[in-house]
Structure formats: structure tokens, C-alpha cells
Amino acid sequence: MTEREPGETKPSGGSAWSLSPGVTAVAIVAGVCLVGAFVMSRIELVLVAAPLLIAALWGWGSRPAGATATASATIAGDDPDGRVAVEATASAAGGPDAVHVRVSRADRAPEDAVLTPYAASRLRFRVAVSHSGPQRILSLAARAIGPDAAWTGEPSVPAVTERVVRPRAVALRSTPLPHRLLGLTGAHTSARPGDGGEFRDVDRFRPGDRLRRIDWKATARRGQRPGELYARRTTATSDVAVQLVLDARDDVPGAVADWAAPYPRPGLTSLDLAREAAVSLARAYAAQADRVGFDDLSDAGRALPPRAGARHLHRVLRAVELTSAHGSATERARAPRLAQGAIVFVLSTFLDDQATRLALTWRAAGHRVVAVDVLPGRRAEDLPSRELLALRFVDLERGLRLDRLRASGADVLVWAAQDRDAVLRRLSAPARRR
The missing domain is CATH 2.60.40 (Immunoglobulin-like)
Incomplete structure (x- = not known):
């Protein structure tokens, strides 16, 4: 912290100084008693009103100086x-x-x-x-x-x-990659030939190949004409552009009865899970020298483009730490711009259509989209029957939004689920194996 x-x-x-309401009440009671004593000719009411009137006058005259x-x-x-x-x-x-x-x-x-x-x-x-x-x-x-x-x-x-309390970072063993790697250098093996990756094949020596790549054994075995050389080719390495899009327009707790309460009961909220997920993903990708960016749907001025380096990672983590619920449901005129071939993580509760619409837009543009559901486990034991019925409609709408994302080719990850690591491992596998 x-x-x-x-x-x-x-x-x-x-x-x-302001006169206490008690002094005013005592003076009113004393006045009523004196009027009652005069009207009803009851001397005992005067005995009741006298000390009250003396106390009110004493309090009135004891005003402090400062x-x-x-x-x-x-x-x-x-x-x-x-x-x-x-x-x-x-x-x-x-x-x-x-x-x-x-x-x-x-x-x-x-x-x-x-x-x-x-x-x-x-x-x-x-x-x-x-x-x-x-x-x-x-x-x-x-x-x-x-x-x-x-x-x-x-x-x-x-x-x-x-x-500002720093969110807890979870160590992630698997990180999903985009469908195509477009970077020139990095820690990930791409599908195109180049330097730095795993062995690809042995082919004829071409202009631009390095001399140290010549395989003399393959040349002696395959060469048919004088001067025909064969070189060993490897796959190129590439980096990944990651965009973390956090929906901070609302912050809901696990207890449904506290969604509209001014003082909800202690427990994790959706923004707690969203900050934890964003920090964990940012650290995992930055450890592989990937470019990480950040965007807040509630504040377009806090966007950070994907970049690499420890200094930029500190900016991203600080931006995540300072994220708070604005409660604004304003619609964006246009979707945030992303780097070419980036993988997008949309961290939202998906209680409305804005995050879903942006995710579908990015998916249609060819980006790989991972919808991270950060809604905590719901507890509805304190709800009456009418609010339980309303909660069922909310769950149905959320389910339809997530189904639309799956149908478009986007991946869905429930951050609070127990099988989170298994889902990340499956999403990180090559497409042909998945």
C-alpha cells in the first residue's frame, strides 16, 4: 500500500455559537407551564416552570467567547x-x-x-x-x-x-497470444521464417541469408550443381501488443442486496477483481518483453498506448491502481484505437451493452478478444421475491451478451472461477490444438 x-x-x-435546541425546548416548556398555571390557577405548574426558566436563562447567559x-x-x-x-x-x-x-x-x-x-x-x-x-x-x-x-x-x-491501495497480483503461468504475431523481435515464436526462433527447415541458400546459416552436410548431400548451397532456416521471434480495457463505470459487490446500498458489506467488488486481473496480466506480459497498453472506458483521457519497458509498465500499473468507479454510463462516439494485431482483454461486469459492443467491434476488425468477467460470486439470500425475479432477468441478459461474444469468436474468462488457470492454459494453446 x-x-x-x-x-x-x-x-x-x-x-x-449556535443555541442548543435543548435550551429552546426548555424555554418553550417553561412558557407553556406558566400559561397553564395562570389559566387553571395551579400553583404546582409554577413550581415546574420556575427551575426550567432559570435553567434556560442560565444557559442563554453562559455563551462562551470563542x-x-x-x-x-x-x-x-x-x-x-x-x-x-x-x-x-x-x-x-x-x-x-x-x-x-x-x-x-x-x-x-x-x-x-x-x-x-x-x-x-x-x-x-x-x-x-x-x-x-x-x-x-x-x-x-x-x-x-x-x-x-x-x-x-x-x-x-x-x-x-x-x-491508494495496490491490488494483489496473481502469478499467471499461461498467457494467450494473438492469432498472428506481427512484431519483429520478442520472446514468442511466429510462423514466418527469420532469426532467433526454432528450427523450421533446410532450403536453398537465397540472397539475404547469412553465411553462418549454411548447412554443409545438407549441401554435400543435396547439391546437384556447382555453387548450389543449402541453409538452415528458423522461425522468427515476435512480441505481442496487449491492450487492457477496463470498464470502471460501476463497482458492484457480491451481495446483490448491496448493489444500491450506500455502505455495502465488506467483501470483494467487481473493481477489486478488475484491478487484480489487469495488474496480473500486465506483469505477466511485461515479463516476456511484450507491449502493454491500458484504457479506461469511463475516462478516455487515461489511455496508454502499448509499449514495452519497465518505466511504461509502472505507468500502466499506476493507472490501474488509480482507477475508480465514476458511475457514468455515457456512450463513446467511437471505439478506442488499437495497435495492429493486438490482443484485447475487456474487463467488465457486462451488465450493459457498451463493453459488449466494443468487444464485438474489435473482434470484427480482426483482433483477438478475451472477455474477462469480473463480476464476483453473487449472493441473493437476502432478496425478496420481486428482486429475485429482477435478478433472473439481469442474469439472462448477461448470459445473452456473453453468448454473443462466444458466437463472434471471442474468448470468455471468468476471473473469480476456480478453473481460471485451466481456462488460461487452454486459451494459450495453439489454435490447431484448441
């Missing part, structure tokens, strides 16, 4: 169990009796606490991080509470700590 920002905010400038509240939070480090340690401070000027603190985390509803000024100045949190990518670790806001809680200050500017 790498820290993105220190997460420290500037002090807020709230200097105005109300400036500040909050700051910094990431102290990582604990051995994988949690992030955050040190925070909340303080208020003017000598308040207490400090109201509101703590917000990414996967939970905001939590409120009323602390003494000494306790609020020494806060420490341990936050569990269960997702990858950019995320808000903790947000802290504070406000001052006056004597007897009669006055409250303005909330401070929230202190926010953010971090």
Missing part, C-alpha cells in the same frame, strides 16, 4: 494485521466542556462521539482496508460544545486521510 496524501486539513474558522474548532488526521503506518493506523486530533478554542467528533469511513455510516477536550486531542484509529484502489481511509470533523451543552459551535472542515 502506498500513501497518496498525508490527509491533514487546515483549521476551520467557525467562530459563531468557538473555533479544528480537526487533523494523519496516517501513522500499517499494523501487522493489515489495518491502517491513523492518529487524529480534535480541539476547540474558548474552553468548551466537550468536543463533538464525527468519524466517517468508506464502508460504514458516520459515527458520532462526545469526548472531553483531553480525550479528543489524543485519538487513534485502526481501520481495516478491504479494497484496492484510491479510497478514503478516515474523515474526522469536530465542533465545540459549551457549558451544560447550551451552546454548540460550527463544525470544522473535515480532516480526510486518503490512500
Whole structure:
């Protein structure tokens, strides 16, 4: 995990006090009791209203002088169990009796606490991080509470700590290749003759062949005329252009009931699996000196063309780490341009038609397309009958989209499946064997 920002905010400038609703309520109750005592001639109502009225007047007159509240939070480090340690401070000027603190985390509803000024100045949190990518670790806001809680200050500017969590990379033993290798150099054996690959055949020496390729034994055995030479030919090596297309327009968890929830339950989401798949594929192909590119369907400005090298691999990995859900379903006017003969990995949940349409376009252009389904295993035990019926329609539509991709010649890979390595091994086999 790498820290993105220190997460420290500037002090807020709230200097105005607000009367507590409790003081207003006490004054209203005291006034009602006095009116009732006058109308009904009941002296006991005066005895009830008198202390309430005195308390309201006392609270009204005990307004503090200042109300400036500040909050700051910094990431102290990582604990051995994988949690992030955050040190925070909340303080208020003017000598308040207490400090109201509101703590917000990414996967939970905001939590409120009323602390003494000494306790609020020494806060420490341990936050569990269960997702990858950019995320808000903790947000802290504070406000001052006056004597007897009669006055409250303005909330401070929230202190926010953010971090970019690197996704886990899975070691891949097999990597699919395009149908045709067009590069001039690389680690993969192509079908055309050239230097650097496996043995191809023995043929007559032609202009352009190297002298060290002459096979004197084959020349002595096959030569029919003086000066007729035979050379050993090998297959050329080539590299691969890989384009990783990540659909980051939505981020859905495994529990279907939490798809529309503001605070879903902990667990892997579709973007967690997509980042893991993209990082794993990028590292596997870069280890073979292949060219790797990246594109985000939700943000056309983050596209990276396929290139080789450790520096470009770092750019691709950083682009994957910074990918977050935008929630935008805008249609692209044209499909992203790809390198000639590239293999395309479309990482999406395929909950709509845009990723499918782009994959079909690239497949029709002659590219090899691998549709990587990153939707986590669905859990629908908490759904009512109506939502279960809607989920069946969603599954049917997803199945039709994936069937269309298979019918067009594209390959489908379910990243969360247990037979993922076996499917990758089958997709990496030569076409004649598959």
C-alpha cells in the first residue's frame, strides 16, 4: 500500500455559537407551564416552570467567547494485521466542556462521539482496508460544545486521510497470444521464417541469408550443381501488443442486496477483481518483453498506448491502481484505437451493452478478444421475491451478451472461477490444438 496524501486539513474558522435546541425546548416548556398555571390557577405548574426558566436563562447567559474548532488526521503506518493506523486530533478554542467528533469511513455510516477536550486531542484509529484502489481511509470533523451543552459551535472542515491501495497480483503461468504475431523481435515464436526462433527447415541458400546459416552436410548431400548451397532456416521471434480495457463505470459487490446500498458489506467488488486481473496480466506480459497498453472506458483521457519497458509498465500499473468507479454510463462516439494485431482483454461486469459492443467491434476488425468477467460470486439470500425475479432477468441478459461474444469468436474468462488457470492454459494453446 502506498500513501497518496498525508490527509491533514487546515483549521476551520467557525467562530459563531449556535443555541442548543435543548435550551429552546426548555424555554418553550417553561412558557407553556406558566400559561397553564395562570389559566387553571395551579400553583404546582409554577413550581415546574420556575427551575426550567432559570435553567434556560442560565444557559442563554453562559455563551462562551470563542468557538473555533479544528480537526487533523494523519496516517501513522500499517499494523501487522493489515489495518491502517491513523492518529487524529480534535480541539476547540474558548474552553468548551466537550468536543463533538464525527468519524466517517468508506464502508460504514458516520459515527458520532462526545469526548472531553483531553480525550479528543489524543485519538487513534485502526481501520481495516478491504479494497484496492484510491479510497478514503478516515474523515474526522469536530465542533465545540459549551457549558451544560447550551451552546454548540460550527463544525470544522473535515480532516480526510486518503490512500491508494495496490491490488494483489496473481502469478499467471499461461498467457494467450494473438492469432498472428506481427512484431519483429520478442520472446514468442511466429510462423514466418527469420532469426532467433526454432528450427523450421533446410532450403536453398537465397540472397539475404547469412553465411553462418549454411548447412554443409545438407549441401554435400543435396547439391546437384556447382555453387548450389543449402541453409538452415528458423522461425522468427515476435512480441505481442496487449491492450487492457477496463470498464470502471460501476463497482458492484457480491451481495446483490448491496448493489444500491450506500455502505455495502465488506467483501470483494467487481473493481477489486478488475484491478487484480489487469495488474496480473500486465506483469505477466511485461515479463516476456511484450507491449502493454491500458484504457479506461469511463475516462478516455487515461489511455496508454502499448509499449514495452519497465518505466511504461509502472505507468500502466499506476493507472490501474488509480482507477475508480465514476458511475457514468455515457456512450463513446467511437471505439478506442488499437495497435495492429493486438490482443484485447475487456474487463467488465457486462451488465450493459457498451463493453459488449466494443468487444464485438474489435473482434470484427480482426483482433483477438478475451472477455474477462469480473463480476464476483453473487449472493441473493437476502432478496425478496420481486428482486429475485429482477435478478433472473439481469442474469439472462448477461448470459445473452456473453453468448454473443462466444458466437463472434471471442474468448470468455471468468476471473473469480476456480478453473481460471485451466481456462488460461487452454486459451494459450495453439489454435490447431484448441
